[in-house]
Amino acid sequence: MSTTYEAKDFKSGQMVRWCPGCGDFSILAAVQKAFAETGRKREDFVVVSGIGCSSRFPYYMNTYGFHGIHGRAALLATGVKIANPKLSVWQITGDGDALAIGGNHFIHEVRRNIDVNVLLFNNEIYGLTKGQYSPTSKFGQKTKTSPYGTLEKPFNVGSLTIGAGGTFFARTIDVNVKENVEIFKFADKFKGTSIIEILQNCVIFNDGAHNKITNKDEREENQLWVEHGKPMIFGKNKDKGLIFENGELKIVKIGENGITEKDILVHDMTQKNPFIHLALANLNLPDFPMVFGIIRAVEASCFDDLLYQQIEEVKSKSKFKCMDDVFNSGSTWTVE
Amino acid sequence: MSSKKIIDLDNVVVKIAGDSGDGIQLTGTQLTNTTALMGEEVATFPDYPAEIRAPQGTVGGVSGFQLHFGKNVYTPGDKCDVLIALNPAAIMANINNIKWGSTIIADSDTFSEANFEKAGFTPELFEQIKQNNNLIEAPISSMTKAALQDTGLDIKTIMKMKNMFALGIVYKLFGFPLKYTEEFLEKKFKNKPELAEANKKVLQGGASYASAIQAIPSFRVSNDTRLKGKYKSISGNIATAWGLLAAAEKANLPFYLGSYPITPATEILMEIAERRDLGAKCLQAEDEIGGIVTAIGAAFAGNFAATSTSGPGLALKSEALGLAVMTELPLVVVDVQRGGPSTGLPTKTEQADLMQALFGRNGESPVPVIAASTPSNCFHYAYQASKIAIEHMTPVLLLTDSYLANGTEPWKIVSVKDLDEIKPKFAKEDVECYQPYARDENFVRMWAIPGTPGLEHRIGGLEKMDITGTVSYVPANHERMTMLRDSKVKKIADFIPLQIVEGFEDADTLIIGWGSSYGHIESAIEELAQNGLKLAHAHIHYINPFPKNLGEILEKYKRIIVCEMNMGQLANYLRMTFPQYKYEQINKIQGLPFTVNEIVEKIQKMMEE
Numbered sequence: 025m026s027t028t029y030e031a032k033d034f035k036s037g038q039m040v041r042w043c044p045g046c047g048d049f050s051i052l053a054a055v056q057k058a059f060a061e062t063g064r065k066r067e068d069f070v071v072v073s074g075i076g077c078s079s080r081f082p083y084y085m086n087t088y089g090f091h092g093i094h095g096r097a098a099l100l101a102t103g104v105k106i107a108n109p110k111l112s113v114w115q116i117t118g119d120g121d122a123l124a125i126g127g128n129h130f131i132h133e134v135r136r137n138i139d140v141n142v143l144l145f146n147n148e149i150y151g152l153t154k155g156q157y158s159p160t161s162k163f164g165q166k167t168k169t170s171p172y173g174t175l176e177k178p179f180n181v182g183s184l185t186i187g188a189g190g191t192f193f194a195r196t197i198d199v200n201v202k203e204n205v206e207i208f209k210f211a212d213k214f215k216g217t218s219i220i221e222i223l224q225n226c227v228i229f230n231d232g233a234h235n236k237i238t239n240k241d242e243r244e245e246n247q248l249w250v251e252h253g254k255p256m257i258f259g260k261n262k263d264k265g266l267i268f269e270n271g272e273l274k275i276v277k278i279g280e281n282g283i284t285e286k287d288i289l290v291h292d293m294t295q296k297n298p299f300i301h302l303a304l305a306n307l308n309l310p311d312f313p314m315v316f317g318i319i320r321a322v323e324a325s326c327f328d329d330l331l332y333q334q335i336e337e338v339k340s341k342s343k344f345k346c347m348d349d350v351f352n353s354g355s356t357w358t359v360e
Numbered sequence: 361m362s363s364k365k366i367i368d369l370d371n372v373v374v375k376i377a378g379d380s381g382d383g384i385q386l387t388g389t390q391l392t393n394t395t396a397l398m399g400e401e402v403a404t405f406p407d408y409p410a411e412i413r414a415p416q417g418t419v420g421g422v423s424g425f426q427l428h429f430g431k432n433v434y435t436p437g438d439k440c441d442v443l444i445a446l447n448p449a450a451i452m453a454n455i456n457n458i459k460w461g462s463t464i465i466a467d468s469d470t471f472s473e474a475n476f477e478k479a480g481f482t483p484e485l486f487e488q489i490k491q492n493n494n495l496i497e498a499p500i501s502s503m504t505k506a507a508l509q510d511t512g513l514d515i516k517t518i519m520k521m522k523n524m525f526a527l528g529i530v531y532k533l534f535g536f537p538l539k540y541t542e543e544f545l546e547k548k549f550k551n552k553p554e555l556a557e558a559n560k561k562v563l564q565g566g567a568s569y570a571s572a573i574q575a576i577p578s579f580r581v582s583n584d585t586r587l588k589g590k591y592k593s594i595s596g597n598i599a600t601a602w603g604l605l606a607a608a609e610k611a612n613l614p615f616y617l618g619s620y621p622i623t624p625a626t627e628i629l630m631e632i633a634e635r636r637d638l639g640a641k642c643l644q645a646e647d648e649i650g651g652i653v654t655a656i657g658a659a660f661a662g663n664f665a666a667t668s669t670s671g672p673g674l675a676l677k678s679e680a681l682g683l684a685v686m687t688e689l690p691l692v693v694v695d696v697q698r699g700g701p702s703t704g705l706p707t708k709t710e711q712a713d714l715m716q717a718l719f720g721r722n723g724e725s726p727v728p729v730i731a732a733s734t735p736s737n738c739f740h741y742a743y744q745a746s747k748i749a750i751e752h753m754t755p756v757l758l759l760t761d762s763y764l765a766n767g768t769e770p771w772k773i774v775s776v777k778d779l780d781e782i783k784p785k786f787a788k789e790d791v792e793c794y795q796p797y798a799r800d801e802n803f804v805r806m807w808a809i810p811g812t813p814g815l816e817h818r819i820g821g822l823e824k825m826d827i828t829g830t831v832s833y834v835p836a837n838h839e840r841m842t843m844l845r846d847s848k849v850k851k852i853a854d855f856i857p858l859q860i861v862e863g864f865e866d867a868d869t870l871i872i873g874w875g876s877s878y879g880h881i882e883s884a885i886e887e888l889a890q891n892g893l894k895l896a897h898a899h900i901h902y903i904n905p906f907p908k909n910l911g912e913i914l915e916k917y918k919r920i921i922v923c924e925m926n927m928g929q930l931a932n933y934l935r936m937t938f939p940q941y942k943y944e945q946i947n948k949i950q951g952l953p954f955t956v957n958e959i960v961e962k963i964q965k966m967m968e969e
Contacts, residue, residue: 351602
């Protein structure tokens with residue numbers, strides 16, 4: 025069987041049932057394109073999910089797929105990967121699925137650093153249940169279950185990931201297909217739990233939630249796309265940048281007060297110390313742009329590798345070769 | 361009591377009890393191994409508090425280990441013939457658990473007013489015990505100290521070895537050799553030879569003391585009824601773990617266990633973690649749900665997967681169990697039952713999860729339910745549960761309980777090559793178009809493993825279209841799929857053994873039991889037979905589906921008595937399934953197994969009515 029694919033080879037026959045204009049369509053297209061470009065065989069992909077609008081995703085992929093139960097996508101991904109580490113495992117989840125009902129599994133998945141790729145569709149709302157606030161809804165947001173405004177501070181996915189010891193965090197936007205294909209391909213190669221937060225627009229229940237960041241007029245001022253080895257520059261005129269001063273990140277203008285491009289902080293996604301990555305993940309409007317791209321990608325041992333290494337190690341040292349050996353070990357006696 | 365009495369008995373029940381920090385369970389395990397190695401039939405019952413270190417010297421803090429050996433041993437025994445008590449609280453805790461005229465060997469160094477008070481022991485009660493039993497006041501603490509006075513060990517370390525002194529007494533009492541425990545001590549303290557020596561010295565001290573004071577009766581227990589073969593002492597939890605592992609080996613499938621520690625099921629997870637040396641994979645998940653859902657993921661990816669838990673954990677797993685029903689993947693869920701509801705009695709036994717196992721899920725969600733009945737047959741039923749799960753593509757619930765899990769008995773060692781074949785139903789690679797919900801004649805769908813080219817497919821918790829497996833909300837299809845899932849489980853009745861009836865088949869009355877009460881019911885029936893009452897006994901291991909002949913069996917008897925450690929869950933399930941018969945009940949809900957005597961008395965009373 026040929027291993028050269030096109031995006032259409034990853035489309036399943038099932039009709040896609042998202043609302044017209046839903047941000048999920050662009051993400052689906054980017055995933056199909058990225059899968060085709062990884063060079064992996066189609067049968068080696070497994071796409072799992074929990075519950076929510078985004079979790080219908082596996083049905084639309086012509087790969088092995090498992091649509092799970094609410095909050096447990098991380099567990100299906102973990103089970104599949106432990107069972108067969110050769111598979112490329114993709115976990116599709118949302119802000120409710122991963123951070124509310126599945127919050128415990130999320131932090132433990134990250135802590136274990138199991139080699140799976142997590143696409144966390146963040147639309148800051150419960151869509152499938154028709155518009156209740158989620159753990160990423162903005163403080164004070166009015167929704168069907170917070171008619172007078174929420175009283176809860178939202179999670180920042182990046183700081184949660186890094187706080188749990190995460191080795192990979194990227195943030196992107198649903199409609200940025202070109203960037204997303206590259207991020208997904210990178211995550212596929214990266215060993216460890218790749219958390220990719222995708223700001224996704226729910227056209228029905230939270231339309232425009234990310235508008236301040238994504239609208240055409242302001243996006244260059246409000247988005248900072250980081251690239252490994254490059255200075256962190258943004259703005260319409262590419263004249264703003266980040267520096268590190270007095271223990272925090274600051275915005276400076278190139279050309280003012282003697283600042284040149286050389287003074288701007290250069291992004292190092294491989295830095296083990298999470299300090300700067302955490303600071304980048306936490307930047308937000310209105311004082312700062314939001315940071316996008318691969319913020320953190322630090323090589324570290326992953327659970328599935330360690331497990332199989334340990335199995336090989338103890339197997340080679342063990343006097344047991346099969347269960348019969350175990351049965352006959354220790355104290356036994358014979359009745360003649 | 362100056363002359364040495366030799367009492368010949370068919371069997372003996374002995375119990376060692378002390379503070380929960382006294383090393384009672386270790387002592388019990390040693391006694392079990394030696395007894396088994398002497399070729400005796402043996403059954404044990406550890407009984408310990410839920411707290412790791414309950415207040416010292418109180419009844420609540422007493423840890424005990426009961427062992428029954430000799431001929432026709434089906435249970436760890438009701439009341440003990442010999443009690444070794446390391447403090448007054450240990451006598452107090454077992455006051456209803458000793459036979460009239462039993463031998464009590466107690467550490468007299470602990471007989472202080474304060475300790476009697478802590479134990480709630482009145483002088484009158486103590487007098488009564490002394491009069492009715494053969495109480496031997498043995499200065500166990502001071503003799504342990506004396507045995508080790510030249511070793512330079514500190515007093516705390518020395519006092520930890522009291523249990524070995526008690527064990528030495530027991531060995532001498534029954535004429536058992538010390539060598540197996542001595543070997544164990546040498547191995548355990550390989551890197552601390554001084555401790556190995558000290559422990560051995562105390563053990564020998566106990567034995568010497570026992571022979572020096574000839575007041576102790578010697579029991580001679582004879583036994584010659586056992587089947588030929590090689591044996592090993594096994595607990596229900598280890599037997600369960602081995603049954604699962606043996607099934608994976610037989611089916612030639614990698615094994616995965618996802619679990620979360622919970623009393624009294626944890627030893628299953630521990631044993632499988634140990635078996636990483638055979639390639640077994642396990643994950644101590646972040647919670648109970650994590651245990652089962654990772655197992656479902658592993659099953660989807662082609663491993664034979666299982667999860668082990670107790671009642672509260674099963675409650676947490678129920679939504680995921682429904683997912684396994686819907687996706688029709690092989691999975692074994694082991695529920696080692698304990699007293700409930702809620703946290704209930706974590707270290708005590710009960711059979712009250714049957715309804716949860718049968719029905720504790722949303723929607724129409726049929727799951728085969730199998731129950732083991734002795735510590736050693738946990739192996740067989742774990743193996744059969746695995747075989748059914750793999751060959752019928754279904755989750756299977758295996759019920760054991762705390763009493764089976766912790767109890768030990770001899771297990772006739774098997775070889776994997778002699779076990780029933782297990783044949784996974786893999787989808788063929790060369791099929792033109794794999795249909796995930798196409799079924800064979802037994803309503804079983806085929807298992808397509810990720811990584812296999814051409815079999816890419818999607819499954820999930822949403823209702824699926826018959827055959828194709830696409831998401832479907834078609835009303836008639838949901839009904840059809842519900843029926844198919846039900847038929848698949850019912851069809852398993854064609855593959856399980858017929859129900860057997862023990863006892864006297866021509867009796868008028870049938871006693872029905874399930875789970876760990878097997879031995880008590882068998883013993884009660886034997887005892888009643890000696891009084892001229894003939895009873896039949898059907899012990900049900902396959903509860904869903906029931907064996908095909910169960911209805912015919914029920915038809916034969918005038919009276920049916922269901923005996924179980926709950927309020928009547930099997931009785932109610934039988935009423936539902938075979939409503940034409942009348943079911944009488946014997947129940948006990950005290951966190952403790954039945955005693956043979958309780959069953960005998962209740963049946964006698966029922967027969968008079």
